[in-house]
Amino acid sequence: MPRPRLFRRVRFNPEVTFFKPSGVRLVELQEVILTVDEFEAIRLCDLEETEQKNAAKKMNISQPTLHRILLSARKKLADALVNGKSIRIEGGVYKMVAPRRGMGPGMGRGMGAGRGLRRGIGPGAGRGRMGGFAAGPSGECKCPKCGNRVPHKIGIPCVQRKCPKCGTLMTRA
Secondary structure, three states: OOOOOOOEEEOOOOOOOEEOOOOOOHHHOOEEEEOHHHHHHHHHHHHOOOOHHHHHHHHOOOHHHHHHHHHHHHHHHHHHHHHOOEEEEOOOOEEEOOOOOOOOOOOOOOOOOOOOOOOOOOOOOOOOOOOOOOOOOOOEEEOOOOOOEEEOOOOOOHHHOEOOOOOOEOEEO
């Protein structure tokens, strides 16, 4: 008897779960099912350009398993695009988890000094690992395509918001 599959961790719930070619009636279309874990693997590795090793850790699977999931997802997407099929995102063995917003290793409120140079003294104290300051709860989201700016909403990352003018995913301004 085969071993049961581990639940893959998924941090992004897609708002749109069905895509079809324009100009073709729904009854005439064949459908490709992309599982939610395949969608998450494509999102992490292709959209966010996360290395497979790190993406596999985020999904709680091994890197070879992630690679197989990516191959399957890319084959399904290519089949749908080349042969004019619709794509439905559903199913799979996964568990929704909240995105991690922690402070990283050694930066908690424990008694130790933590790791690295972030000890609260000297130049760069209180800054992030890139030497800058975080944008914080205020700020704006900017559309990379048309340049439209909208106020940032707390709890909703800019990369998950669509531009009200052109529909492109936004970035933090």
